[in-house]
Amino acid sequence: MTDRSVKTMCPRKKIDNDLIKEQRRKDILSVSLRLFANRGYESTSISQIAKEAGISKGLIYTYFESKETLLKSLVFDLNSMEDGFLEAIQDVDPYKMMFNIFQFYFDMLIENKDKLRLITALTFQIEKFEFIQDFASQKMEAYLTLFESILTKMGYEKPKEEAMILGVLFDGIAMQFLVIHNDYPIKEIKAFLINKYCNKKAE
Amino acid sequence: MTDRSVKTMCPRKKIDNDLIKEQRRKDILSVSLRLFANRGYESTSISQIAKEAGISKGLIYTYFESKETLLKSLVFDLNSMEDGFLEAIQDVDPYKMMFNIFQFYFDMLIENKDKLRLITALTFQIEKFEFIQDFASQKMEAYLTLFESILTKMGYEKPKEEAMILGVLFDGIAMQFLVIHNDYPIKEIKAFLINKYCNKKAE
Amino acid sequence: MTDRSVKTMCPRKKIDNDLIKEQRRKDILSVSLRLFANRGYESTSISQIAKEAGISKGLIYTYFESKETLLKSLVFDLNSMEDGFLEAIQDVDPYKMMFNIFQFYFDMLIENKDKLRLITALTFQIEKFEFIQDFASQKMEAYLTLFESILTKMGYEKPKEEAMILGVLFDGIAMQFLVIHNDYPIKEIKAFLINKYCNKKAE
Amino acid sequence: MTDRSVKTMCPRKKIDNDLIKEQRRKDILSVSLRLFANRGYESTSISQIAKEAGISKGLIYTYFESKETLLKSLVFDLNSMEDGFLEAIQDVDPYKMMFNIFQFYFDMLIENKDKLRLITALTFQIEKFEFIQDFASQKMEAYLTLFESILTKMGYEKPKEEAMILGVLFDGIAMQFLVIHNDYPIKEIKAFLINKYCNKKAE
DNA sequence: GATGAATGAGATTTCATTCAT
């Protein structure tokens, strides 16, 4: 080991190389994400990705086995969107907890526009991308359970139904925001909902 | 059958022909809709449509200029989804009117699953199908105005914001219903919302 | 049916069309055979085949599902090489029968040079084209049984071993002839062997 | 290990280096041979060779100019297959000499399965590897001359024709053995032929 | 020397569209 470092002179080289590789992988992912999200998966060619990433077509296949693998990497990397969610929202007060959820959700929405738009779009091709369906169903299930427990603590009469409505609201907001972009009054909606759901006296 | 071999002898033939043509046009549209909605526009080939419609590839091009024209015909035909909407919902009582809107919307949702799924999916390919965006924006604008006027009559404090929430709910329900299909508890949601929004005492 | 023939005017059209189609299929097969046999399967591209056949690349896929399907069509079409073999060689006299076999085999060799060269070449890529192996084994088995029965009738002492030698001779001749082509003294070899094996007094 | 970091200090290193290089060259050749022989030249990639040889793709190009050069090295290295042939078979008795030839040939066959299979396979791609043809023709010419002289000494009536038959037998055995592998009754064939050709009384 | 990231040419395959029949 020691003599090897003499031969290669500087150990940073290898590390640098790995860093560059990791960076390139990320570049490809981010370019793909942008194009897939805005034009659609099928309407984006590997050539276009390569051109926008400033590399050759072939190189993409050094980092990803196939176009579909690239897509799956994007989709499943997105767990990161919800990293730390459960920790971030915990609170003994259900109103505070609901507030935290709204906070986290709207931030996540704004930060992950492209990822979410891609995933949502894929969800609609039900016969082609079944792996997305399962993925989405699981998520929703977990959310509904969480909502129901909080709404129960808040004393709602029909917590199950109210949880469903909350789920619908979240999806509706996501959908409108992802499609309408810049002109969408997301702040107003957020404020209105926080006022409606996170205020003890409101009930 | 035999008369088909003789050309333009009888005016009834012309009518028959027109009927046949119109029927064929509808066949192509309905097959396309089904395939586009479930597999995606790009993932559906003209060959597949022809095969499922029981006609030749070439014939599709006598009815539609191109694949994209066919798509646009589907999208713009769908005004029919809302035919008679304004007449159907009119009522002096805003609660009854809101009830009518819910009634109409949920019926429309169930009857036009494929159309709506297709349009929604296309909406996400914002750089590729810009014509859809404008189309959707206009619709939404009209709805919001309508909602606001009704909610104002009902005496809501913040009718503009509440209208927005209502719009979000409608889109959220559509989205979940279009993706989850059969298992989606659409009746329960409908009942719950009607109870919440169309009941004078509820307010 | 009758009126249809009026509409299309002439029933020969359809038949002609089928004939043309069949001819085109044969053209592609024969060009492929020539190129595969002389350059090798992997070294022959679909583009080359299309160019030599005077058609577009795409058209090949109207007639054959894939490059490998095209190859398999060539290989399995070749049963025709041995059509009528068993009928042609039958005779009560084993010497005459052996003579018939030589006759048939050498004729077949000369007429099917390309086909045989292709198949033999594929046989050597044992890890890649297993379907050829089975095919060849079955053939050989049948030949050996036939040889043995004839040689037994001729009164050979070790008919089983002699049959094996005969099989080796046939394969050896094929191999040299397929590779050396024009300069190969196939007639002399044929005459010599017929004299050796089909002459009652020789034994 | 440590001395590797110091350049050209001790002549032993140079020798070691040369040995390592020579060994690596042989490794590459043997891996290539195995892969080429079993999958075919075109179906084997440089990457596969590198991976199986445990080195990098690039390194192969310091030992061999190109993939084709590597192939040619394999083919022409194989003269070694016949090293010592002429010395080994010499004998005043033509029967003993013929026996020696059989002995040598069958041994060589068993020891050089892969090499022979590769060369034979290439021989069939006559338009692509012309250099093989010439190579093979020369070999065959030499063999025939040798056979003829021995058979003449043995007193055969038509030594030229018999020599040709012997050549055919050798090629036929090679072909069947190379393709059929393990189940091939090579020992029986060897014994039978030795009995037939190397026994004075047999004639 | 040794690596493997990077390239670019070319292979197979698909498919919207045209057009002769």
Add this chain to the structure above:
DNA sequence: CATGAATGAAATCTCATTCAT
């Protein structure tokens, strides 16, 4: 009018070869 053979552009993917490190 109806067909589907035919085209050609473009998509995905492979791989021999190079070269910076």
